[in-house]
Every structure is written in structure tokens, then in C-alpha cells.
Amino acid sequence: MSLFGPDNLPYGVFSTPGHERRIGVRLGDSVVDVAEFLPWPSLTPFLALGRPEWTERRARIRDALPRLTATAIDEVELHLPFEVADYTDFYSSEHHAVNVSRILRPGEPGLPPQWKHLPIGYHGRAGTVVVSGTPVLRPYGQLGPGVFGPAQRLDIEAEVGFVVGVPGRRIPTGRFRDHVFGVVLVNDWSARDIQAFEYRPLGPFLAKSFATSISPWVTPLEALADGKPPEQDPRPVPYLLPSGPGLDITLRVEWNGTEVSRPSYTHMYWTAAQQLAHLTVNGAAVRTGDLFASGTVSGPTETGSFLELTENGTRPVRLGDGKERGFLRDGDRVTISATAAGAEGGTIGLGPVSGTVCP
Amino acid sequence: MSLFGPDNLPYGVFSTPGHERRIGVRLGDSVVDVAEFLPWPSLTPFLALGRPEWTERRARIRDALPRLTATAIDEVELHLPFEVADYTDFYSSEHHAVNVSRILRPGEPGLPPQWKHLPIGYHGRAGTVVVSGTPVLRPYGQLGPGVFGPAQRLDIEAEVGFVVGVPGRRIPTGRFRDHVFGVVLVNDWSARDIQAFEYRPLGPFLAKSFATSISPWVTPLEALADGKPPEQDPRPVPYLLPSGPGLDITLRVEWNGTEVSRPSYTHMYWTAAQQLAHLTVNGAAVRTGDLFASGTVSGPTETGSFLELTENGTRPVRLGDGKERGFLRDGDRVTISATAAGAEGGTIGLGPVSGTVCP
Numbered sequence: 100m101s102l103f104g105p106d107n108l109p110y111g112v113f114s115t116p117g118h119e120r121r122i123g124v125r126l127g128d129s130v131v132d133v134a135e136f137l138p139w140p141s142l143t144p145f146l147a148l149g150r151p152e153w154t155e156r157r158a159r160i161r162d163a164l165p166r167l168t169a170t171a172i173d174e175v176e177l178h179l180p181f182e183v184a185d186y187t188d189f190y191s192s193e194h195h196a197v198n199v200s201r202i203l204r205p206g207e208p209g210l211p212p213q214w215k216h217l218p219i220g221y222h223g224r225a226g227t228v229v230v231s232g233t234p235v236l237r238p239y240g241q242l243g244p245g246v247f248g249p250a251q252r253l254d255i256e257a258e259v260g261f262v263v264g265v266p267g268r269r270i271p272t273g274r275f276r277d278h279v280f281g282v283v284l285v286n287d288w289s290a291r292d293i294q295a296f297e298y299r300p301l302g303p304f305l306a307k308s309f310a311t312s313i314s315p316w317v318t319p320l321e322a323l324a325d326g327k328p329p330e331q332d333p334r335p336v337p338y339l340l341p342s343g344p345g346l347d348i349t350l351r352v353e354w355n356g357t358e359v360s361r362p363s364y365t366h367m368y369w370t371a372a373q374q375l376a377h378l379t380v381n382g383a384a385v386r387t388g389d390l391f392a393s394g395t396v397s398g399p400t401e402t403g404s405f406l407e408l409t410e411n412g413t414r415p416v417r418l419g420d421g422k423e424r425g426f427l428r429d430g431d432r433v434t435i436s437a438t439a440a441g442a443e444g445g446t447i448g449l450g451p452v453s454g455t456v457c458p
Numbered sequence: 459m460s461l462f463g464p465d466n467l468p469y470g471v472f473s474t475p476g477h478e479r480r481i482g483v484r485l486g487d488s489v490v491d492v493a494e495f496l497p498w499p500s501l502t503p504f505l506a507l508g509r510p511e512w513t514e515r516r517a518r519i520r521d522a523l524p525r526l527t528a529t530a531i532d533e534v535e536l537h538l539p540f541e542v543a544d545y546t547d548f549y550s551s552e553h554h555a556v557n558v559s560r561i562l563r564p565g566e567p568g569l570p571p572q573w574k575h576l577p578i579g580y581h582g583r584a585g586t587v588v589v590s591g592t593p594v595l596r597p598y599g600q601l602g603p604g605v606f607g608p609a610q611r612l613d614i615e616a617e618v619g620f621v622v623g624v625p626g627r628r629i630p631t632g633r634f635r636d637h638v639f640g641v642v643l644v645n646d647w648s649a650r651d652i653q654a655f656e657y658r659p660l661g662p663f664l665a666k667s668f669a670t671s672i673s674p675w676v677t678p679l680e681a682l683a684d685g686k687p688p689e690q691d692p693r694p695v696p697y698l699l700p701s702g703p704g705l706d707i708t709l710r711v712e713w714n715g716t717e718v719s720r721p722s723y724t725h726m727y728w729t730a731a732q733q734l735a736h737l738t739v740n741g742a743a744v745r746t747g748d749l750f751a752s753g754t755v756s757g758p759t760e761t762g763s764f765l766e767l768t769e770n771g772t773r774p775v776r777l778g779d780g781k782e783r784g785f786l787r788d789g790d791r792v793t794i795s796a797t798a799a800g801a802e803g804g805t806i807g808l809g810p811v812s813g814t815v816c817p
Contacts, residue, residue: 184584184585185583185584185585190660204659211658211659212603213600213603213655213656216600216603216604216655217600217656219656219659219660219663220660220663221580221581221660221661221663222580222581222582222583222663222667223581224544224581224742225543225544225584226543226544226742226743226744226745226748227742227743236741237741238740238741238742239628239739239740239741240739240740241572241575241576241695244571244572244575245575245692245695247695247696247697269598290740293740296572296575296576297572297576297578298659298660298661299570299659300563300570300578300657300658300661301549301578301579301580301657301661301662302580302657302659302660302661302662303660303661304578304579304580304581305736305737305739305740305742306740308581308737308740308742309740309741309742310741333604336600336604336606337606338598338606377664378664378667380598380599380664381597381598381599381649381652381664381665381667381668382595382596382597382598382668382669383583383585383586383597383664383667383668384585384586385585386585389585
């Protein structure tokens with residue numbers, strides 16, 4: 100059975116030569132035109148409608164599938180599915196946080212002292228969120244005092260992103276599904292040498308802001324089964340409770356066509372409901388089109404960044420063509436895809452998000 | 459002579475009861491309707507037009523002033539003048555950076571090691587940039603392990619913000635005026651206790667994201683005289699040269715009507731042209747409506763934050779009503795205004811940006 104059957108139906112925005120952008124759903128290897136139900140050139144107006152409309156239109160689209168027009172997926176162009184309002188990135192894998200501390204800050208404590216009290220996050224650049232397939236230009240920056248040039252330690256971060264539909268502030272964890280429409284896969288490209296020189300005390304800036312790729316397909320929460328809630332010790336403060344469910348998603352990272360990692364989202368410490376509750380607890384509003392990402396998905400053995408996979412380039416991986424890699428070279432292509440436990444019992448597909456590094 | 463004479467003419471968006479939003483310019487204590495020349499409900503389309511149109515329409519408006527309709531400024535409502543795309547904040551006052559390090563990180567080196575090599579910056583939350591006059595709700599957050607409540611050390615940051623009109627990437631310092639339309643005054647409200655607990659290693663997040671206030675008036679660069687370029691040692695790397703001119707702006711911070719500080723922008727280490735060059739040198743694009751702020755404007759004696767002014771609350775200031783303050787209390791009102799050397803030789807006014815703290 101296809102990973103993109105009628106129990107999945109992620110939404111995207113597509114065009115064919117000579118025609119305007121329309122909303123479609125993916126079914127198998129084709130794109131089904133659903134403009135009859137969602138008559139916009141972007142998902143944004145649909146995102147704003149809220150949970151009852153999301154549910155009802157999905158049901159109507161599903162009923163109508165047999166009579167709707169389908170086009171082979173390789174005959175359409177896929178676009179950024181919605182206008183990104185604010186982009187926020189979290190840091191919610193304990194394995195990733197410990198690995199990064201060990202590699203980038205040897206001799207310092209493994210986990211920041213507040214890490215288990217709140218989901219650490221920061222704002223990224225919304226204007227440089229691009230759709231899968233957009234070439235990623237190797238960033239320039241300062242790599243040390245007076246040293247300027249192209250980043251040499253260009254990396255990926257494999258993440259799951261959450262798309263906000265309904266605006267709100269101080270959103271309790273239990274209201275997560277009223278506000279969040281669905282998920283995308285995210286590659287938060289990162290220049291580790293730029294990052295190391297710039298990031299204290301205000302956080303990563305140019306190391307991340309050149310590009311963040313997302314999948315063209317937004318998988319509605321309704322298609323995803325609830326996963327086991329994470330075990331959290333110490334017990335979080337009340338606004339972060341209950342944690343809400345996890346998600347049973349397994350990512351797959353391919354480097355020039357070779358699978359190099361299969362990190363599981365089930366190892367994440369903080370849930371997306373807790374991230375949204377934290378993001379808004381201070382009174383900050385979220386808007387339709389806000390995107391917040393999980394942080395790099397790394398587990399005890401499988402990691403979502405090459406910094407971790409290759410121990411900062413010191414243990415290169417051998418790819419299918421026999422070549423070794425520590426960090427990304429020009430021309431390299433990275434594709435992140437995922438499978439997840441579907442709400443109706445099967446396995447569904449997410450993504451993919453791809454990008455090729457250009458000089 | 460008025461600080462808002464025909465040599466100034468900042469742009470804003472206003473409405474009167476029962477009428478739609480329109481663009482106006484401030485002349486003295488009135489708002490002149492310029493919808494005939496700028497027929498939009500927001501400055502955004504005008505920002506996108508670029509320098510030649512900015513110059514030409516300003517000249518036409520100025521010629522037409524005597525015949526245009528003016529309304530007293532206290533009879534109009536002023537709105538957010540443009541849609542904020544991405545919001546970035548810098549940290550470009552050496553005095554501020556040293557003061558903050560000393561107060562928040564005693565025993566650590568005063569200035570981060572890269573501080574004089576690049577203008578440190580980070581992304582803020584665009585969706586919570588609000589216009590002057592919008593009430594500022596005291597944020598909630600974690601103030602320590604397991605400690606949740608309203609921020610007790612609520613502070614301001616008096617800054618100058620730069621409004622991007624024309625999109626671009628890798629913008630040389632010499633092309634600054636082709637891309638940047640003008641300036642606003644910014645109050646980057648900051649909760650120091652939330653910040654202290656959350657900010658390592660990814661930077662400030664909830665401590666800033668609840669609200670950033672900007673003045674309703676955008677002063678075009680054409681109204682401002684070039685100031686002396688800063689002295690920079692060591693010499694910056696080539697993409698940050700030439701530095702471009704400074705700006706001769708003096709801010710005025712009032713706390714419940716009492717002037718408590720007059721920090722001067724002339725003490726800033728990095729210029730706005732260098733900040734824009736840095737922001738885009740990695741390949742990141744700026745968009746119409748991007749806002750980037752200078753960072754807190756502090757000089758050798760006058761400071762742009764209460765953290766510095768009151769030494770983290772340990773040396774309270776006495777206000778005009780005889781009451782003492784370390785940080786902001788509910789009901790407190792802060793107004794930041796400024797004067798600047800005008801391009802035509804006189805002194806012009808900027809701002810104001812005001813906000814009242816609500817529980």
C-alpha cells in the first residue's frame with residue numbers, strides 16, 4: 100500500500116505550465132487538484148479557518164477523490180505551501196543537545212541548566228524559508244577573527260516542523276490541536292564554523308539565516324496517530340502540563356542517495372504542544388502561518404545532523420559512490436523523508452525535503 | 459521652529475472615525491493626508507518602490523503641502539505604519555555590551571571575543587512588533603528552576619530601527635541608501651529575569667518576544683544628515699567597509715514623564731550600513747518591510763536600558779513624583795523620543811514611541 104494513500108492526503112500548492120498556483124493533495128505519485136474545495140493559491144486562508152473546517156473539508160475531499168483531476172507528481176511544480184509568518188526553532192532532543200555540547204563546548208556541562216525546565220528555542224528568519232528543491236547557496240561569513248570566506252563546515256538539521264493555523268496567545272498544551280494544522284519536514288541548514296564564531300551571547304544568526312528548507316507537503320494532524328508521551332523528570336511547571344502525546348515519526352536522511360541516518364522523533368524530550376505553550380506563555384501571539392520546528396531529531400544512536408554523525412568531521416561517512424564526507428561539499432544533495440504511524444492504523448509518508456548545495 | 463517642519467515630514471498611517479486607513483505625513487502637530495500621492499492603507503507598497511520614487515514623491519508632497527488637508531494629531535488614530543517582515547536586533551553599542559556583561563556575567567570577559575569583528579545580531583519576533591501606544595502586558599515566564607510567574611525585572615531598550623524598502627542580498631555598505639527607506643524609534647521591551655534563565659546557548663527568546671514597540675512615524679533617510687563615521691579598531695574585514703556615515707541622533711527616555719536618560723546614537727560602534735551588509739553577506743535575503751534595530755543605544759554616561767541606569771535595580775532612580783524605581787511597575791509609562799541633525803541643517807524630531815505596562 101502507498102505511503103500516500105487516502106488516509107494521508109497531505110496538502111501542497113502546485114502549478115502546471117501556463118496555469119496559476121492551486122492547492123492539491125498528494126495521492127500515491129499524483130497530485131489531485133482540490134481547488135473546488137480550497138479555492139486559493141496558497142494554504143494560508145485554509146490554515147486560518149480552524150479545526151472544524153479542516154476536518155470537514157478533508158472529509159469532503161476524500162469523498163470526492165475518485166472524480167477529481169490527478170496529475171503525475173513529476174509533471175507539476177511544487178511551491179512554498181503557505182506564507183511563513185514567524186519561524187521559530189526549538190532544541191528539544193536531549194541526545195542532540197548533549198552531543199552538540201560535547202562537540203562544540205568540550206569541558207563545559209553537557210546540558211544547559213534550564214534545558215529540562217523549558218523547551219529552549221529561538222527565532223529564525225522567516226523570509227529565507229524555502230520549498231524543497233530550492234538550491235542552497237553555500238553561505239559566506241566570518242569563520243574566525245578577520246577570516247572571511249565560504250563556510251567549510253556546512254551541515255544539515257533534520258527536524259519536524261509544526262504549522263500554526265489559528266492565532267492565539269497563552270495556548271494551553273490541551274488546546275494544541277485547535278491551533279496547529281499539521282506538520283512539514285524541515286532541513287535547518289547550518290554553517291557550524293560561522294555559528295561557532297558568532298553565537299555567544301545572542302545565539303545563531305548568519306549560521307542559519309541563509310536557508311531553511313521545508314517539504315512541499317503539509318500533513319494534517321488528523322492523518323497522524325498519537326504517540327507515547329515522553330518521560331519528563333523533573334516534572335515540568337504547570338503551564339507545560341499535560342505534555343500532550345508524542346508522534347511516532349521516523350526520519351530518513353539521504354546524502355547523495357545513500358541513507359546515512361534514521362533518527363526517530365519518539366526520542367524527543369519536549370512535545371510540540373509544550374513548545375507551543377512555552378512560545379506563547381509570555382503573552383506573545385502566534386499568527387496564521389507561523390512555523391515552529393522541533394529542533395534536530397537525534398536519538399541515542401541515530402542523529403539528525405552531520406556534526407554528530409561524523410563527530411565534527413573527524414569520522415567521515417562513506418557514501419554509496421565510495422566517497423567520504425565529513426561535511427557538505429558543493430553539489431551534494433540531501434533528502435529527508437519520513438514515515439509515521441497513521442491515525443487509521445497504517446503507515447503514512449511525510450516529506451520529502453531535498454536540497455542541493457551550490458557554490 | 460517645529461521639530462516637525464517641512465524638512466522632516468515623517469510618514470505614518472492614520473485613520474479618523476468612520477474612515478479607512480490612509481498615509482499621512484506629520485507637519486507640526488498635525489497629520490497631512492497624502493493619499494493623493496501614496497494611495498495605500500500601509501507604507502509597504504511605497505517602501506517597495508525604491509529610492510528614485512521615494513525622492514520624487516517626497517518632493518511632490520512637499521510642494522503640495524499648502525493645499526493638502528491637515529488634521530490635528532490628537533484627532534487621529536495612528537497605526538503600525540508597515541507590515542513587519544523579519545525583525546532583527548543588533549547589539550552595536552560597546553558601552554551597552556560591556557555594561558550588560560559586567561552586570562549579568564560578572565567575572566567573565568567584558569566584550570564577547572567576536573564583538574569588534576562583526577555586528578552581533580539575532581532574530582526577534584516580527585508578529586509582536588506593535589505601534590506606539592499599544593499597552594504592554596507584563597510577560598510571564600520561568601524565572602528560575604521551577605519558578606513561574608510575572609517578570610519582576612521588566613526593562614526597556616531604547617533603539618533606532620531601520621526599515622528596509624528594496625529587497626536584496628549581499629548588500630555592500632555603499633548601497634545602503636538604495637535599500638533602506640528610513641528610521642523608526644524602537645523600544646525593545648525586555649524581561650531580564652526571564653532572559654537570564656533562558657538565554658544560553660541560543661539567545662533571548664521569551665524575554666523579548668512579548669512586545670517590541672515602534673514609533674508610528676517613519677523618518678525618511680533623506681531628512682537626516684550624515685553623521686561622523688565611527689572609529690573602528692581593529693579594521694573590519696572588507697565586506698564591512700567603508701563603514702558608511704553615522705547618524706547624529708540623541709534619544710530622550712522619559713519614565714512616567716521624568717526624563718531619565720539622553721543616550722546618543724553617535725556612540726554606536728557599528729553603522730546601520732554595516733549591520734545590513736552583515737545581515738545579508740551570507741546570502742540571506744531581506745524583504746520589503748524588514749526591520750532591523752541598532753541595539754540598545756548607550757553611551758559612556760547615558761544609557762538606553764534601566765538595567766544599566768539602575769545597576770540591575772540596585773541604584774533606583776527617583777522620578778518626578780518622588781517615587782523610586784529599579785525596574786518597571788504596572789502602570790508605568792515609558793516614552794522615547796529623539797532629535798537629530800537634519801539634512802537641511804536644522805534639528806528634526808523622531809518618534810515618539812510610548813507604552814504603558816499593564817498587569
